[in-house]
Amino acid sequence: MATKDNSDSPTEPKKGKSKTPKKAKESVLKQKSPAEFFSENKNIAGFDNPGKSLYTTVRELVENALDSAESISKLPVVEVTIEEIGKSKFNSMIGLIDRERVDEELYDDYETAKAREKRLAKEAREQEIQAKSAASGKKVKESAAKASKGRGEASFFRVICKDNGKGMPHDDIPNMFGRGVVLKLVLLSGTKYGLKQTRGKFGLGAKMALIWSKMSTGLPIEISSAMKGQNFVTFCRLDIDIHRNIPHVHLHEKRENKDRWHGAEIQVVIEGNWTTYRVFVAFVTSLYQGIANFALSILFSSFQFLISGKMLLKQSKILHYMRQMAVITPYAQFVFKFVSETADKNMTIQFARRTDVMPPVPMETKYHPSAVDLLLIKRLIGETSKLNLLQFLQHEFVNIGKSHAERLIGEMGTEFSPKTAVKSLTSQQIVRIHQLFRQAKFGDPSGDCLSPAGEYNLRLGIIKELHPDMVATYSGSAQVFEGHPFVVEAGVSVGGKNVKQSMPARLGYTPMHATFQKCLFNGCTIGVATHDYADSNLSGGLNIFRFANRIPLLFEQGADVVTRTAVKRINWGNYKINQTQDRIGVFVSIVSTKIPFKGTGKEYIGDDITEIASAVKVSIYFLPFPFRIRLVVSKTFSLKNVFPFYIVWFG
């Protein structure tokens, strides 16, 4: 029998070595500022790597901009500019001299001549395979060689987001951006902490962008802001003292507000990556407009491959995000600009406003007794202006009337009375109240405080961005989970003017019908597009679009309640839809005072909350009845041709 050599065992000191084992270092209790904690755990806030950081920065700024305009019932106008900053320009911005490499071998991206030859051969082989896959209709994957390219060299971006919202008070700006970043109830600074449906919730987004700029470029953030009627614009340049968790203000001054502008403009310079988080999209130039789309897709797709893939554009996740935001926010106007030192990368995309109908401003509401935990009850007790327990229960919660409150107090035990001073409640007594809240029956909270997109807006957004052959929408009534009201709205679209299931679908991307101001033949890849939309997040024939509190969710789609419902629980055959072949758009928007996100990235809603899962299913399942009939007929006829029959039939 073989014997085991235990010479490496930590319990058996090696022979001949009489050294006593080193004492483990005594652990020292250290404190970390919240900003320090988040700087070390950036992924919690969606700043996992440069690519995701650029995306998250844009997302946070855009959502703040929309929240701000909507809070004053102003139709939002949001301008986003991403300026790519070359290394030389970045160096000059921070006062660093550009230096030529002297010792090439020192660098991470150094390649020997042999390695270079090998890589090029590999890339050529991969390109050949890709072209063949494309020709035979298989999905085209990005080559590993290409995917890892550029890893060594950092790219820098200036992100500017301007809105026409309510602006920020002059004195509050440093704290709004440069303080906090810790558990919500303790230190974060924001204006969205009431119980209310807002896009932002944690008081973290803009601060994380600031922390990321501090960590990656060291450059401060710049904020210009004016409130309505203000004759000055606040200009503030600041960064954050990560260790002390306080703003470090470089400049904070009032400037003349000649145009009587109100809103905010935030500017931040960060390390990022525009080319990660992309998906293949083929662009169709104006040159081809008027040619049949089907033929065009095939022609153009093959053409792209012929010219060495340079034209085969990959669409950034950021553009996906902007487009999905345009679907769910058709009352906003977005202008997106990408500015690069390489002129042919420049682009401007305008998402025009299509309606003046805005959803109502979400109302702040009180907590439902089933939705509170111990900490929250303690906080409410600390903040209430009510003196006794009866008043406290009646006024600080929804769905508790006077007689109900009296019955609840009677149930709590003999040491409670309606006149008990609420501020004198002991910890034990608060636990008793909490226990009762968990066991007692309460009426459902109303959904009046919520602001869903509305069936009209959802339908309009889908039509505007997808130009489908048909669309059906549904808006559910308010329901409740764990004391929080929520509303689910859904839309299903079939087909689309430029979204055909033919060649592009087989290639794994879809054609974007775009009108470019610049022509591809001039070597410009993207121009100004007054686009129609094509999304490439394909799941078989289902294109799933998820929205939570009117924010598009782009990541972690697989585990999301909407994806699971659409893929597993809907029998598309009932609608005479072929789930794997037909091009179906499934849009589900959930709004609530609390979105039960899973994970830290606020990117998906789990499948485990029964109330939400069944509401999502119902919303898709009960799309208007004629939709099914139209689809049945559509098997034999073109959907558009059938439409008049449908009118006669049901009219």
Ligand SMILES: Nc1ncnc2c1ncn2[C@@H]1O[C@H](COP(=O)(O)OP(=O)(O)OP(=O)(O)O)[C@@H](O)[C@H]1O
């Ligand atoms: N464009 C803007 N216009 C007006 N106020 C703004 C704007 N951007 C940020 N703010 C203010 O700064 C606060 C902090 O913003 P931040 O993005 O850090 O957190 P949040 O939006 O409250 O929550 P979340 O972390 O979920 O995005 C906001 O609550 C808001 O009061």
